[in-house]
Amino acid sequence: MRTFKEELKKFLPTTCEELELRNWDSLDIIFVTGDAYVDHPSFGVALLGRLLESRGYKVGIIAQPLNPEDIARLGKPNLFFGVTAGSLDSMVANYTASRKKRKSDDYTPGGLNNRRPDRAVIRYVNMIQQVFKDVPIVIGGIEASLRRFSHYDWWSDKVRKSILVDSKADILVYGMGERAILEIAKRLESGKNLEGIRGTMIWKSSLSDELFNGLTVHHLPSHEEVSYDKNAYNRMFREIIQLTDPHRDVALVQKQDTRYVIQYPPSPPLTQKEFDELYLFPYTRRVHPFYERLGKVRALEVVKFSITAVRGCFGGCSFCALTHHQTTHVISRSVDSILEEVKLLTKHPDFRGTIVDVGGPTANMWSTSCEVRNSHGQCPKNCLHPRVCRNLEHDGGAQFVDLLRKIKSVRGVKHVFVGSGIRHDLILDSPNADYVISALVDFTSGQLKLAPEHAHPHVLRLMRKPPVEKFLDFKRRFEEFAKRKGQRKYVIGYFIVGHPGEGEDENIYLKDFIVAYLNYIPQQVQIFTPTPGTASTTMYYTGIDPFTNEEVEVVKSERVRSLFKERIVNRSKRDEYRAEITD
Template structure:
């Protein structure tokens, strides 16, 4: 196993002896192989299961050839706008254009398009019309059903409709992306992958569904703000992976968007596995001449100890993305990562932060009940590295 950055060009593929990637990950961020970056986690998890993953970071969306540099993947394209929603990345709350992009080389603005997830998918479809496209990341996750778009002041369809993609892996995605990959690898058509928790898909018929909640249609929520609010409240109530129902939303005549219940939270063992993957913990060397990636400096020597938030604050979307169940790493895993950091030549002797995306929650009083008996005792992740 080569311990290096994942391929970003044909030459990198040849060094690994690859003729074709299984997946090509298209991201709106520059390529940073660090566990604080979602694309790094998903690509390394897939690698741990034996899949060949290549990276196309910030392709030129005005040139369709930029999407072909690694060739057509065997199983599909993975598409993400990056660690942030591309519109939040580009504009202030006053809709003023930002002057820098911390996730781009040297902080240069303008290397990704507005609504990047949709634009990248349309770019791929121009060249590879039948290759499956799987969406992920915060932009797709929070736009998975019809939603109000602040920037255009309009209610928009699910990003699945506007992008032409086949399926969304919403939330953090480790479980669902592996299940999607295994299904595609087994020869299942992407249109038939309708049974995986943590996914959203399109369908023309509901004949195969039972025990689902029918949300108001897109046409209904466009006309009435109260109906839109009621629809979102139903979605919010169905963010628990153990009690959530299948949600169905009619997008167009004879076209439905179906959201399966969220994927189960990671166990402590699975969390440990994810953060023990062989990340390079740095940005790709090709960015060095441009001054590197500013976003990395904020988190390079920080440690993620937990996920999820039971706060449910009205101003925060974390519950909608990561869920309310706190997922934690073991003390041993955290210490191991801290020791790894001390070996970095740029380490100055202190770790900036140990915590999660909101408050530094560790566990609730009933955490032991949640992690014993209900969740699997043995990790299913990291086959190749354990």
């Protein structure tokens, strides 16, 4: 039986005692994160830490520090500190769509929201700078990625500067940072500067040709311009989306007061071999004992025995930040790698035979491809809106279904479920639709969750979502197949209220749709939260669709937005709300 010390050595170190267990005097890299340390590939710090470890670097983790003393506990790293707010933007994690402080945090031991500060990246960088004056600081993750240029911040209701300038970190890694973080470590190890690394941003007080090394330089509207001119803000957003592509060698520059932030082109997507490698590192799939003693981390329980099969999404939904974070390039793991990970899961002492999810941002995008995107980058068209592009090579998810069956055949696996997002319009666009839908019945645990998001055509067009009739068609087919198989399984819809374009009439339209076509009162209804980096947030701030320049109705009253939700979820009071909202 393994001792406690032997168990600790399975994790990346978090205390000086763990350094002593390895006979290490110091660490090369220390990650600081707003999440508890969970050694699972769904958590970015664990994944990047294991990747760096595999390349010979000594990596430690400080999770959810409360003060500079916490920052100091592992000493000064030889190379750099890596800072992230965690798996969520800290303001999204800390506040509801009504700007009320959340009581719970699924990424914190015990579930209490008492460990992650507001604007966590800035706070953590400031803590580090109080203790260590001369250590390079690298920021990354969702919060840093989506706030890397001037951005509308709903919580303060103003346009804020780049988080790189506000934090005064040395470099920002945007998107999925595997290649960039390895290059940063390599350069610092050899004493080189951090200029020109793809997938990163730096800031400078002046510009020179040496910073760009032959790249095309594009100047975005300045922070001052986008702060008072909403047309300039729209142009900035549009240019960032269109020019941030690994196939375009464009450096984006934005002036922020007397400084300049410089975004180098994105890193190319990982090869399948590189992607496969990330998920076969020796993860324990457990919370580190230092944090585990403080309570359970609910976020782990949801993904503990899940499989990431695909990364990226070309859906282009207006309210989703994934395109801004990862671009639209989709990469898929190999079947062999996925099956190898499944075999590892079956050997885990806590595994009871159920794979809770196989997928990614959109599960049935696994094995899809687009030769235009692969060779030339993202074209101006949306791949799925208003209809599925003919250049897209896909089978609706037939190969994905075959993958699920192969996983199910692995010894020790009793059940395999799909909990990731599914694009039903992609399935319906394929001649394999009935085959895929029928198979999904067998890989659904009770209810298949889909996201029509709304019902009104105008709102759906602004969301870049398919017509709601496609949702109804998919729902009907799925439930018919379930009935034929003697299984009581249903499709449940997610909806958003308060999105730009939804006024009183559109909200009533959604309510009437749900009453007419759904046999339940949906609980999966959220009020739109304007998060940094999305087209929907740009519409919310400017009142204009940044891609079409059409004016968009925006309801900003929190009371009205809350009433929009109440009208949908509280059937007994639905008839009362029209009078209240129009008062």
